Amino acid sequence: MKFLGLIFGNLKRSKTRTILTVGSIAVAFLLFGYLAAIRVAFTAGIEVAGEDRLITREKVSLINSLPKSYEADMERLDGVDNAVHQSWFGGIYQEPRNFFPSVAMEPAELFDMFPEFVLGDAEKQAFINTRTGAIVGRKTAERFGWNVGDRVPLNSPIWPNKSGDSWDFEIVGIYDGAEKGTDTTQLFFQYDYLDEARQYGQGQVGWYTVRVTDPARAGEIATAVDALFANSSAETKTEPEGAFIQGFANQIGNIGFIIMCIVAAVFFTILLVAANTMAYTVRERTNELAVLKAIGFTDGAVLGLVLGEALVLTAIGGLLGLGLAALLVAGGDPTGNMLPMFYLPVKDVILGLVLIVVLAVVAGILPARSAQKLRVADALRR
Amino acid sequence: MFSWFTQVFAVIRFSLASLPQRLGSSLTALLGIAGVVAVMVGVLSIAQGVLQTMRASADGANVIVLRAGADTEMTSGLGGDEVRVIKEGPGLARDADGVVASAELFVIINLPMASAGTDANVPLRGIEMAATKVRDGFEIVDGRMYTEGLNEVVVGLGAAEEFAGLAVGDTIEVGQEDWPVVGHFSTGGGIGESEIWVDSRVLQNAYRRGNSYQAVYARLASPEAFTELKDELTTDARLSVQVQRETEYYEAQSTALYNMITGLGTVIALIMGLGAIFGALNTMYTAVSARTREIATLRALGFRSGPVVLSVLAESLLLALVGGAIGGSLAWLAFDGFRAATLNWASFSAITFSFDVNLPLLIQGIVFAAIIGLIGGFFPAIRAARTPVALALREQ
Numbered sequence: 070m071k072f073l074g075l076i077f078g079n080l081k082r083s084k085t086r087t088i089l090t091v092g093s094i095a096v097a098f099l100l101f102g103y104l105a106a107i108r109v110a111f112t113a114g115i116e117v118a119g120e121d122r123l124i125t126r127e128k129v130s131l132i133n134s135l136p137k138s139y140e141a142d143m144e145r146l147d148g149v150d151n152a153v154h155q156s157w158f159g160g161i162y163q164e165p166r167n168f169f170p171s172v173a174m175e176p177a178e179l180f181d182m183f184p185e186f187v188l189g190d191a192e193k194q195a196f197i198n199t200r201t202g203a204i205v206g207r208k209t210a211e212r213f214g215w216n217v218g219d220r221v222p223l224n225s226p227i228w229p230n231k232s233g234d235s236w237d238f239e240i241v242g243i244y245d246g247a248e249k250g251t252d253t254t255q256l257f258f259q260y261d262y263l264d265e266a267r268q269y270g271q272g273q274v275g276w277y278t279v280r281v282t283d284p285a286r287a288g289e290i291a292t293a294v295d296a297l298f299a300n301s302s303a304e305t306k307t308e309p310e311g312a313f314i315q316g317f318a319n320q321i322g323n324i325g326f327i328i329m330c331i332v333a334a335v336f337f338t339i340l341l342v343a344a345n346t347m348a349y350t351v352r353e354r355t356n357e358l359a360v361l362k363a364i365g366f367t368d369g370a371v372l373g374l375v376l377g378e379a380l381v382l383t384a385i386g387g388l389l390g391l392g393l394a395a396l397l398v399a400g401g402d403p404t405g406n407m408l409p410m411f412y413l414p415v416k417d418v419i420l421g422l423v424l425i426v427v428l429a430v431v432a433g434i435l436p437a438r439s440a441q442k443l444r445v446a447d448a449l450r451r
Numbered sequence: 452m453f454s455w456f457t458q459v460f461a462v463i464r465f466s467l468a469s470l471p472q473r474l475g476s477s478l479t480a481l482l483g484i485a486g487v488v489a490v491m492v493g494v495l496s497i498a499q500g501v502l503q504t505m506r507a508s509a510d511g512a513n514v515i516v517l518r519a520g521a522d523t524e525m526t527s528g529l530g531g532d533e534v535r536v537i538k539e540g541p542g543l544a545r546d547a548d549g550v551v552a553s554a555e556l557f558v559i560i561n562l563p564m565a566s567a568g569t570d571a572n573v574p575l576r577g578i579e580m581a582a583t584k585v586r587d588g589f590e591i592v593d594g595r596m597y598t599e600g601l602n603e604v605v606v607g608l609g610a611a612e613e614f615a616g617l618a619v620g621d622t623i624e625v626g627q628e629d630w631p632v633v634g635h636f637s638t639g640g641g642i643g644e645s646e647i648w649v650d651s652r653v654l655q656n657a658y659r660r661g662n663s664y665q666a667v668y669a670r671l672a673s674p675e676a677f678t679e680l681k682d683e684l685t686t687d688a689r690l691s692v693q694v695q696r697e698t699e700y701y702e703a704q705s706t707a708l709y710n711m712i713t714g715l716g717t718v719i720a721l722i723m724g725l726g727a728i729f730g731a732l733n734t735m736y737t738a739v740s741a742r743t744r745e746i747a748t749l750r751a752l753g754f755r756s757g758p759v760v761l762s763v764l765a766e767s768l769l770l771a772l773v774g775g776a777i778g779g780s781l782a783w784l785a786f787d788g789f790r791a792a793t794l795n796w797a798s799f800s801a802i803t804f805s806f807d808v809n810l811p812l813l814i815q816g817i818v819f820a821a822i823i824g825l826i827g828g829f830f831p832a833i834r835a836a837r838t839p840v841a842l843a844l845r846e847q
Contacts, residue, residue, distance in 0.1 A: 089733040096726030103722065107715060129625055130560045131572065132525075165522050226526030300627075306561070316569035317794075331490050335723065338486045341479045342730050349476070349737060 072370075076378050079350070087382070090346045094386025094428070095393065097339040098421060102394025104328050105417035109250070110410055112318045120284045121150075122182070123291050124313040125277040128304040134273035135303050142297060143279055148290045150282045153178045154274035156263060160223035160236065160256070162213060169209045171223065171256040172275075173263040176202075182278055185247040192217070192242030200262050202241040206253030210243045217243060228267045236266070249412050279307070336428070343432040347379055351436035358440050359448030372441040379433025380426070387425035391418060458754050462762035465745065470766065473738050480727075480734035480767075481774040484823055487720070487727040488778030488816040492808055493786045494716035495815075498709050499807040501793075505705035507640035510587055512544075512674050513697040516667040516684065521693070523704070524557040524666045525800075531662035533690055540684050542676025543669050546584070552669035553582035556654050559800045560625060560647075562614045564792065571792065573614055574646040574800040575604075575625070577654030577664075585668045588639025594619040595634045599650050602657075605634040607644035609803030613792040623647070625657050642701070645792070645803040668697075708795060724823055731827020735767050739835045746835050747843030756836035763832035764825065771824020775817040782816070783808045 080087045127133035143152040153174060160171040176197045196202050205215060215221060222235040230236050238258055246253045264271055281290050291307040298305045358371055398413045470477055516537050521527035534554040544551040556577035561570040583589040597603035611617045622629040638644055671677060681694040746759055787808040795802045
């Protein structure tokens, strides 16, 4: 600690260089934080998927429907705690670009199966009691400026209404996510309303979410569910919720891998810049370091001094970059609301902090070692 | 004036001749800029690839007819009677087999991706034989075409590569039936290559669709016939349809994906560009300070500050251009033609495409590098020109 003044004194020696080095390190960490948020957006939901939940869908295609009667059959299976059906509605508000996910299901079962959606008791009750009632996530409610009590017309290209008009919903609640990663872009409404008023498809549902009593038996139960409906007119495919969402993320492309490549390339570049600056400052100060040694600084102290300088430099830059990333991410996603989630995970912030230290050591170690090995007599003679 | 130019060239020569002495820091800037350009060109080439695929799908002489109000084929529906009326529409091209129009069904099935092993939504399209004439570049490249009325499928080249189990001789399972893959086809690029094709009547049976379709693809007798056809079909009381040129339809289909990739790519490139400017500034300041005495000596000899400024800028620009060229080449080597599949958000189904590193993109990358180089060299150049000669000469 007592050397801190010395370190800052050294950094002030060439202000321009220090500022520029800090700046480029800050940019690297800004990018790191921003890419972490993008990765979250593309793998949305995998980390918050319930361990004890399975998704059952039609075997050939997600767009094919399943009979509503499967629910009771599934719940009779050993190890199945509850099964809930959901149906994709594909509703759009006013114009096609105002798209957001909307799903029909049994309102009473929604909160049992998905505790991650947080809503007051009065609103839950209103959702259960109101036939045309809908609850919507905070993000979508804010996007369109909807409030509880608003009447919202939605059009569904998939399910035309018998009346030929749009579907009318009353917003009876706005839910929040229990965790940062919870998707709050969805709208849920009563399946009975959909089934009664749609022109065709009565008695059919989109897919099931199945909760098992013991997550360790999930694989076995998934097989049992599929066996139950094998050779029926609608065979099923059951997999853990996480795998199901991962499958979607994989379809969007191997974005995670590309992003890791970018981060690696950027870090390598920054490392070069930082290491180069460090090496330059040490070379430039050979004389001073020799004097320090001559007046009694140990080899270890000189090593620590140079490494400490590297650490201070990367810490200022890194923290600045992570802070800027947090600000930029909080400003919203660059695609204009197309990504359901966009936030900086705590896990990645911690990883960033670790990287700051790693970067400091890797960049500072060579010049620090050469400073340590410096022989006073040689250095002073130069 | 002449001497001014001589000075410029002399100073630039000095500055470039001493470049090898500053190899470390110069290489850093060069690699930094190369990285920025490589990433920028690479990411934007994804968007270019998607755009290219959509453009290749669209033919100015083709129209697509959907149910009024449907935004994609997936949500459209046309009865058999409606299809008959549409095919009688004015202005459609005809040949020996009749009108060049194909009524089609579009569903998605789940097949594992070859790379990840997880399922993807693969488009399965029921077509009529005329589809091969509507889509200009259609040809069978492996195996043979399916036989009409049989449960046989042909697979687009992109789909065959990206998804598992689609080699000629394999079978895909639809419902309770096995459908053999009898051939691979190309459509000269385009979205069709992401798809699996089957006889539309076979697909109607498998999906219990009766005699219904989702879209009619047709070739116009001439591009001008579009308005006539559109007016006729949209005013026909027996129909409730919309008529679009294929070019407009595919443009609308690709907008969401294109904007998303371009938006992300641009933000990343700008952040990285800022980093590269810091790197270049650092390098050039170092270069100037390393050459302080040399520059002061030149100025003491009577060289003016203009040429000195230019020499620093020239060095920085040269580093940036070389870096940009390296980065562009890297992106081209690594990404051009790289095949990938992604989810087309408009139709919810997979599309396969190749990354496209094209000339405008490369030029964009080099220009970006040049801007970084100029900004990175500007301030150090000013400093070089302003340092008092006497002071600089005294410095070590």
